[in-house]
Amino acid sequence: MTIWQPDPNETLIARSAVSFATGAATPVAGMRWFRDTGRTDIQDELPGWPEGPRFTVRGKTERRLRSGAKFGASVLLVATLGVLESLAGSGSTGTVATLGAPEDPENEVEDFPVMWAAPGALARSLPWQLDPARRPETDRTHLAVTDRRVLVLGLLNDVDNPFDEVLWETERSHVAAATRKEFSRYDTDFTITFTDGSWCRLAGRDTNCRDDITRALENPLPLMDPDDLTPGQHQAVRELLEGKEPGGTLLIHRRPSGSVYVTYRLHDRVDPTYGIGSAAFKLMDADGQNARFRKGDI
The missing domain is CATH 2.30.29 (PH-domain like)
Structure with missing residues (x-):
């Protein structure tokens, strides 16, 4: 390999x-x-x-044709969903992004x-x-x-x-x-x-x-030194790594919201479809407790 x-x-x-x-x-x-x-x-x-x-x-003509086709498909989809909802006796079965x-x-x-x-x-x-x-x-x-x-x-x-x-x-x-x-x-x-x-x-x-x-690619790179963690965050990281295979890299990111995002990755585990994911991760507050996700944290 x-x-x-x-x-x-x-x-x-x-x-x-x-x-x-x-x-x-x-x-x-x-x-x-x-x-x-x-x-x-x-x-x-x-x-x-x-x-x-x-x-x-x-061009505009082709756009109108495509839009018309989408409109027709949307009408059919709405009609179909209406039938399904009637049969199921429930609310909406989905949303359109x-x-x-x-x-x-x-x-x-x-x-x-x-x-x-x-x-x-x-x-x-x-x-x-x-x-x-x-x-x-x-x-x-x-x-x-x-x-x-x-x-x-x-x-x-x-x-x-x-x-x-x-x-x-x-x-x-x-x-x-x-x-x-x-x-x-x-x-x-x-x-x-x-x-x-x-x-x-x-x-x-x-x-x-x-x-x-x-x-x-954020600049400056918002990586923290483990020594900057609070006692509660240190404990959270220890618990996160329990039972994990050794040899990976622990990265600690300071996020704009003030929360800390921790990831642990094994670099010899590459998925061609995605890349290298996290073997473990956690977003935590100053006490090491789970933090609520906010835009930009992840």
């Missing part, structure tokens, strides 16, 4: 499955583009990239760039394997974040032998910000903005994947 590991003098904070994001709004649904700062398509300029699909933003209002219509509805980079900018160096429309079905891509670096790893979709390979890396200091995007299906999208102004829009395999990465 070949699994990438950080250097002896660095700490792995998160490793999660990611890909370039995919448009969700009707005009750009299922699509993505690679742009320079003049909004020109640059995918043919990216060195070593294989040919990929060519997309066109849907919506995307809400776009935060950045120009880049989420009118266009959907997943790479925004001037010539020579860092985002242009990202590997083509991040594009699910280009990489083989047998492959996956993970983003690994350490206290020193950010890396893109390529691997096989094989739990027994993922065969990790470093496809790209940069110093952590080259990342200016990582931002969760609210206007995304399933709450999986986020952007990474580099210090040269270029950026990319990625999507985690699920919300946990996204949150692990964006939390790991």
Whole structure:
């Protein structure tokens, strides 16, 4: 089994499955583009990239047809649910999720760039394997974040032998910000903005994947020293680790709400579909008791 590991003098904070994001709004649904700062398509300029699909933003006529089809499907769904509710003699059987209002219509509805980079900018160096429309079905891509670096790893979709390979890396200091995007299906999208102004829009395999990465890229890195814990928190951590396999990494995050988030991870347990999850975790208050989750804690 070949699994990438950080250097002896660095700490792995998160490793999660990611890909370039995919448009969700009707005009750009299922699509993505690679742009320079003049909004020109640059995918043919990216060195070593294989040919990929060519997309066109849907015109108003096509949007109306798609909306009409969705409306018809919605009517059928409502009618069906009404019958089911009558038969069951109960209330609503489900809810319909919506995307809400776009935060950045120009880049989420009118266009959907997943790479925004001037010539020579860092985002242009990202590997083509991040594009699910280009990489083989047998492959996956993970983003690994350490206290020193950010890396893109390529691997096989094989739990027994993922065969990790470093496809790209940069110093952590080259990342200016990582931002969760609210206007995304399933709450999986986020952007990474580099210090040269270029950026990319990625999507985690699920919300946990996204949150692990964006939390790991917070600046300054909000990791606490165990010596800073209160006696009650120390006791909570001891109880959390009871019976857990040794050899993992304990990370203690100070959260914006004032709570403390603790994770324990075994770095040799990689799931190609998701990455490295927590063998144990806890959000706790100053006394080590379970804290109520607030936005941004996780």
